[in-house]
Amino acid sequence: MARDMRRAASAEPERTALGRLLTLTVGAPAAGGTFVARHEGRVVFVRGAVPGETVVARLLEDAKNSAKARFWRAETLEILDPSPDRVPSVWPEAGTDGVGGAEWAHIGLHAQRRLATEVLQDLLRRAGVSTLATEEAQVEPAPHDTDGLGWRTRVRLTRGADGLLGMRGWRSHEVHPVGENPLAAVEIRELGLPDLALPDAVEAVDAVAPSVGRPAVVLIGRGLSAAGAGASGGFEVPEGLEGVDLAVQGPTGLTAVSGDGMVTEEVLGRRFRVGATGFWQVHRQAPEVLTSVVLRDMEAREGDTVWDLFGGVGLFAAALADEVGSAGRVLSVEGDRRAGALAEENLAALPQASAETADVTAWVRAQEKDPDRVVIDPPRAGLGPELMTMLCARTRERIVYVSCEPSTLARDLKAAEEAGWRVEDLRAFDLFPHTHHIESVAVLTRAS
Ligand SMILES: C[S@@+](CC[C@H](N)C(=O)[O-])C[C@H]1O[C@@H](n2cnc3c(N)ncnc32)[C@H](O)[C@@H]1O
Helix, strand or coil: CHHHHHHHHHCCCCCCCCCCEEEEECCCECCCCCEEEEECCEEEEEECCCCCCEEEEEECCCCCCCCCCCEEEEEEEEEEECCCCECCCCCHHHCCCCECCCCCCCECHHHHHHHHHHHHHHHHHHHCCCCCCHHHCCEEECCCCCCCCCCECEEEEEECCCCCEEEEECCCCCEEECCCCCCECHHHHCCCHHHCCCCCCCCEEEEECCCECCCEEEEECCCCCHHHCCCCCCCCCCCCCCCCEEEEEECCEEEECCCCCEEEEEECCEEEEEECCCCCCCECCHHHHHHHHHHHHHCCCCCCEEEEECCCCCHHHHHHHHHHCCCCEEEEEECCHHHHHHHHHHCCCCCCEEEEECCHHHHHHHCCCCCCEEEECCCCCCCCHHHHHHHHHHCCCEEEEEECCHHHHHHHHHHHHHCCEEEEEEEEEECCCCCCCCEEEEEEEECC
16 A cells, blocks of 8 residues: 555646546545545545645545536545644554545544544534534543554454455445454454454454453354354354354344353443444443433433433433432333343343333324433434424423434534523543544533
8 A cells, every 4th residue: 555655646646637636735624534625616525634734635436526526535645745743544554545444543643632623613613503602512532542542342344355354445345454453442353353264154244342251253144054053053163263252143143153142241330231233332431431421411310200212222221220219210212123122131120210112203202201301322313303303392301412423413402402402511522533433412401
């Protein structure tokens, strides 16, 4: 890759577009981890640059990069004038022409957080959020995170056309070989997954480093026979995977080879059962950081009725159950059948908490009683103004909104303001270091 960059750098940048080289002065961060530049009046979103730099960038071979397109996308090939915020990449394989998932690995950690803060504040301003002083929204590191490495407790590798296990490229389905992923938890790195000799039918591998017990690995493939797996089924455990809980995900579902296809996570002294391929906050510290902030922000009292919407396996519900006590009620709602069933199991010892598997919007519509407080933690698409407005109409005291996508958060906060609520507080956390992603927690209360 470095050789390619040198070769490209020696070429004279061409003046015209499409699949060619442009010399660009790079400006502000844009949503999606790119940076804004202009070429003859047209916006170009550049990956792999740093604001303030002058770079030679290659327009991506992207159908959208047509001569008529309003904007183009490009990747940095050579840096003519580097920014002081540029550092040697913590993961060179995630650079130009490399894997996705660490698009800011070439930027110092402090600068990454400053840039993420800029994006967050800009999105809030553009959405017209007016009840929060936007400069108060600052991206904070996870506690004690000094290098942003080793945080990923969930990793997926995919088999490429060359038969090797690798990772997908940035905004592409192409699989690139990987050596070591420095963002992955050490327990996953030590498995040396890319070098293992796995059955040909394996199309992808999920690796999990839970907080309790040994790592789990799931081999995924449409041609993988579940019949051969199972304690007595004689599935041959690939060399190198003897020390993990192994499962096989074939066309008929997941079958455990060793272990039970589940992992155990411990958060603030409480244990949760999670499916090995099911949703769990990915950063090692995220469950504890977010639970602590949600608990504090909800200000739940004895006897309250609390809804935990998009509740997963019951992470926030379990902690909130303690706050509302035996006279209160916590209802956790999750759309995924497997996660909903696990939430029931995880909350079983807490009589004041219960879990339901349902679509959140349909469930909220069907409720006869209003809640005192609501915590919501939707996927990237957010709530949408309709559900946000409905929750604002029904919630008596507080809504705490946990978000992994600041653009939809900003849109939904604006909808809440229009429904007569105000944003009392917003904290943002760098729970995806070396990427542009951030996790935010906003507190909404009634404006009057
Ligand atoms: C970001 S995760 C949060 C899970 C949980 N709060 C946690 O921290 O572990 C979002 C969850 O919402 C669920 N989900 C997505 N769309 C949904 C819908 N329309 N109704 C109910 N749940 C949904 C997903 O299955 C996922 O478990």
